[in-house]
Amino acid sequence: MKKLIFEEVTKTFGVVKAIDQLNLQITEGDVYGLLGHNGSGKTTTLRLLLGLLEPDRGNISVYGKHPIKDGDAVRRICGVLSEDVGLYEPLSVYDNLMYYADIYGISPIESNRRIDELLGQFDLSDKKHLPVKGFSTGMKKKVALIRAMLHKPRILLLDEPTNGLDPVSTADLRNMLLELAQERGTTIIMTTHNLEEVQKMCNKISILRKGQNIFTNSIEALKDSSNYRAHGQFRLEKLYMDIEKERAEN
Ligand SMILES: Nc1ncnc2c1ncn2[C@@H]1O[C@H](COP(=O)(O)OP(=O)(O)OP(=O)(O)O)[C@@H](O)[C@H]1O
Numbered sequence: 186m187k188k189l190i191f192e193e194v195t196k197t198f199g200v201v202k203a204i205d206q207l208n209l210q211i212t213e214g215d216v217y218g219l220l221g222h223n224g225s226g227k228t229t230t231l232r233l234l235l236g237l238l239e240p241d242r243g244n245i246s247v248y249g250k251h252p253i254k255d256g257d258a259v260r261r262i263c264g265v266l267s268e269d270v271g272l273y274e275p276l277s278v279y280d281n282l283m284y285y286a287d288i289y290g291i292s293p294i295e296s297n298r299r300i301d302e303l304l305g306q307f308d309l310s311d312k313k314h315l316p317v318k319g320f321s322t323g324m325k326k327k328v329a330l331i332r333a334m335l336h337k338p339r340i341l342l343l344d345e346p347t348n349g350l351d352p353v354s355t356a357d358l359r360n361m362l363l364e365l366a367q368e369r370g371t372t373i374i375m376t377t378h379n380l381e382e383v384q385k386m387c388n389k390i391s392i393l394r395k396g397q398n399i400f401t402n403s404i405e406a407l408k409d410s411s412n413y414r415a416h417g418q419f420r421l422e423k424l425y426m427d428i429e430k431e432r433a434e435n
Pocket residue numbers: 198201202203221222223224225226227228229230
């Protein structure tokens with residue numbers, strides 16, 4: 186099994202230590218939730234993984250590749266949904282997607298096939314030729330998700346993927362991502378504050394605090410533990426609150 190590995194990684198911005206001796210291991214096919222308060226280092230972790238930032242210390246390996254030295258190769262196997270969706274607003278959905286398909290080096294025939302397939306899955310087929318400008322937040326997010334998936338990446342990095350999506354779209358996205366992980370072995374790493382969704386979607390989580398990994402476990406193991414139950418059911422929210430409270434007291 187291929188792995189994404191962070192070993193004792195540190196990244197500072199001036200006096201701010203955004204990532205502090207971070208250790209993380211993510212296995213191919215994991216649907217991995219990166220949790221933590223605002224400013225705990227989640228987005229910085231994703232940017233380091235993509236080679237968009239260089240660590241001050243420590244090692245990062247993405248399926249055996251170095252994000253800085255092998256930056257292009259790493260970014261080719263990654264699909265990214267960033268917090269700011271970054272679409273060209275005056276262009277249509279189709280033109281936005283074709284622009285990126287071309288950057289990814291996908292042939293026009295394959296691009297058209299893939300765009301139609303994904304637009305269908307995201308229930309956006311009838312919006313194909315409309316400019317993105319008038320779209321709702323959730324619709325723009327869907328277009329950005331399609332863009333991230335166009336080149337069938339082996340790793341999907343999703344910053345707050347369900348933010349702005351309605352419940353039906355959230356459930357559709359969850360099913361689509363789980364299918365990708367289970368059938369294609371796509372690794373999915375998501376940062377989110379939506380703990381209920383993490384509990385439904387992820388098989389493993391880490392909680393970051395001040396740039397450190399303060400807790401890692403599988404959802405399966407957590408469900409078996411009796412410590413984090415409310416009304417007899419496992420509640421990730423309870424675990425999160427307990428851990429944050431414990432840390433704040435120490
Ligand atoms: N380019 C930058 N320049 C200066 N400081 C930065 C930069 N990027 C991140 N930081 C700082 O690093 C810390 C971690 O930020 P990061 O964006 O990784 O947190 P986060 O966990 O993603 O937060 P959120 O949940 O709010 O998105 C914060 O203190 C932030 O202010």
